[in-house]
Amino acid sequence: MNLKTVDLFSHEFHQNPYEYYEKIRPHQPFAKVKMFNEDQYSWMAFSYEAAEAVLKDKRFIKDMKTVFPDLTNDNISPIAHSMLFSDPPNHRRLRSLAQNGFTPQKIEKLRGRIEEIAKEQAIMMKHKKEVDFIEDYAFPIPIRVICELLGIPSEDRLDFQRWSAVIVDITEAPRYEEAMGEFMDYIQKLIEQKRLDPQEDLLSDLIQAKEEDQQLSLKELYGFVILFIVAGHETTVNLIANGLLALLTHPEQLALLKEDPSYRASD
Numbered sequence: 001m002n003l004k005t006v007d008l009f010s011h012e013f014h015q016n017p018y019e020y021y022e023k024i025r026p027h028q029p030f031a032k033v034k035m036f037n038e039d040q041y042s043w044m045a046f047s048y049e050a051a052e053a054v055l056k057d058k059r060f061i062k063d064m065k066t067v068f069p070d071l072t073n074d075n076i077s078p079i080a081h082s083m084l085f086s087d088p089p090n091h092r093r094l095r096s097l098a099q100n101g102f103t104p105q106k107i108e109k110l111r112g113r114i115e116e117i118a119k120e121q122a123i124m125m126k127h128k129k130e131v132d133f134i135e136d137y138a139f140p141i142p143i144r145v146i147c148e149l150l151g152i153p154s155e156d157r158l159d160f161q162r163w164s165a166v167i168v169d170i171t172e173a174p175r176y177e178e179a180m181g182e183f184m185d186y187i188q189k190l191i192e193q194k195r196l197d198p199q200e201d202l203l204s205d206l207i208q209a210k211e212e213d214q215q216l217s218l219k220e221l222y223g224f225v226i227l228f229i230v231a232g233h234e235t236t237v238n239l240i241a242n243g244l245l246a247l248l249t250h251p252e253q254l255a256l257l258k259e260d261p262s263y264r265a266s267d
């Protein structure tokens with residue numbers, strides 16, 4: 001199999017990546033794969049053992065500015081300022097500051113509102129003759145929760161959802177730069193507003209967070225917001241959709257859930 005023909009950003013790959021994985025894994029744990037541009041490639045670990053070896057080996061680093069000296073704070077992607085692309089000790093600093101917005105008490109307060117949002121989306125589906133479960137249910141729930149967590153004003157949420165959809169969909173490369181530019185302009189203005197008038201939301205908490213007299217910089221706040229969308233949105237969409245698929249392919253579990261809606265697999 002010519003691995004250079006594997007386009008990780010194609011619609012076909014994302015419809016069924018497992019076919020590619022099954023062909024690659026028996027032959028090699030690492031493979032060179034095509035990125036956004038035709039002349040850009042990256043190495044990817046295709047087995048658990050290979051990924052674990054990389055993650056545990058301290059010779060591998062995540063900070064792009066260290067790997068590519070030509071990159072600067074001004075020409076690097078916003079997410080590169082997040083924990084995802086940081087090495088110790090900076091990673092520990094960012095994590096400590098971010099924890100201010102994720103105390104157990106604050107997370108528990110979200111439970112009731114998230115349940116309300118899930119019910120609201122289900123009610124909206126009842127009035128449609130035909131439903132796309134991803135578009136009408138799995139996709140809106142996490143982005144609505146993220147909007148409320150970050151304190152996005154209600155009048156801005158449709159734009160926020162539109163930008164987020166492009167940012168998390170790696171098959172939308174042609175529209176990415178435009179959407180990201182609009183999004184960053186908006187986030188900058190929102191941060192300025194919340195510095196002057198903090199509210200009870202996660203973004204205000206992060207702006208005010210202090211750890212040993214250190215605070216998150218503006219670019220680090222950008223990075224956190226982008227990471228929050230990328231890590232919290234698509235993963236939750238997939239979780240909800242795969243949960244439904246699991247129930248449909250295991251009717252005995254679906255029957256148990258219908259009999260007792262409070263039923264959990266661990267019960």
